[in-house]
Amino acid sequence: MTRVNRRCGACRARPDPLLRSGLSVLLVSTMLAGACRPGAGSDPSAEFAEIVLGGRGIEEHVVPTRVVVRAGGRVVFRTADHRLHTVEFSPDGMAPDAFRFLEGSGQLRSPPLLERGTEYTVTFDGAPAGFYPFHVVGPGTRVEGAIVVE
Numbered sequence: 650m651t652r653v654n655r656r657c658g659a660c661r662a663r664p665d666p667l668l669r670s671g672l673s674v675l676l677v678s679t680m681l682a683g684a685c686r687p688g689a690g691s692d693p694s695a696e697f698a699e700i701v702l703g704g705r706g707i708e709e710h711v712v713p714t715r716v717v718v719r720a721g722g723r724v725v726f727r728t729a730d731h732r733l734h735t736v737e738f739s740p741d742g743m744a745p746d747a748f749r750f751l752e753g754s755g756q757l758r759s760p761p762l763l764e765r766g767t768e769y770t771v772t773f774d775g776a777p778a779g780f781y782p783f784h785v786v787g788p789g790t791r792v793e794g795a796i797v798v799e
Contacts, residue, residue, distance in 0.1 A: 696722040700794065702736075702762065702785055703729035709789040717797040720776055724796050726759065726769045734762045734787045736769055747779040747798075773798050 698716035702709075716724060726736050736759040740748045751757050751771075759769035773796075781796040 695719065697725070698722070698796075699725045699727055701727055701729050702734045702787075704732055704734075704787055704789045705730075707789040709734075709785055709787050709792040711785055711792050711794045714792075714794040715797065716795075717799060718773060720778060720798055721774050722798070723770055723772045726762070726771070728762045728765055728767045731763070731765050732788055734785055735759055736762075736771075736783055736785055738781060738783045742780065742782045744777065744779045746777045747781055750776045751781070771796070 695716075695718050698718050700716060701712045703712075704710055718724060726734075728734055738748070738751050738757050754772070756771050762769060776798050778798050781798060782793065783796065784791050784793045
């Protein structure tokens with residue numbers, strides 16, 4: 650009946666690609682149903698995590714809002730809609746050595762992510778353990794999240 654080809658990075662649920670109103674309705678309804686938990690994808694042994702960016706109207710969504718990866722791992726930010734999103738890290742709440750790592754590796758800010766399925770990968774090869782807070786800027790409200798490197 651409908652085709653599916655993308656998965657929610659937080660819970661691997663398959664959203665309907667024919668959903669035209671953005672992924673926010675699916676993400677919220679899936680989370681309310683309990684299939685997609687905010688802590689999903691935060692396995693401390695993970696070398697890879699995915700964060701899905703989406704929104705509708707003035708609302709922005711980041712799912713999950715927190716992930717945990719090992720040093721040397723990577724986090725992929727993937728857009729689920731056709732809206733502009735930019736991922737930014739700031740020194741607020743971040744250890745100075747973690748900020749210097751992101752700054753030195755050129756990963757403080759993503760390029761504009763414009764199309765559905767666009768990705769921005771942050772690699773933590775040689776990164777110090779710690780808390781890496783980020784925020785997503787888009788056409789809606791600013792939303793925050795965090796990456797924990799163990």
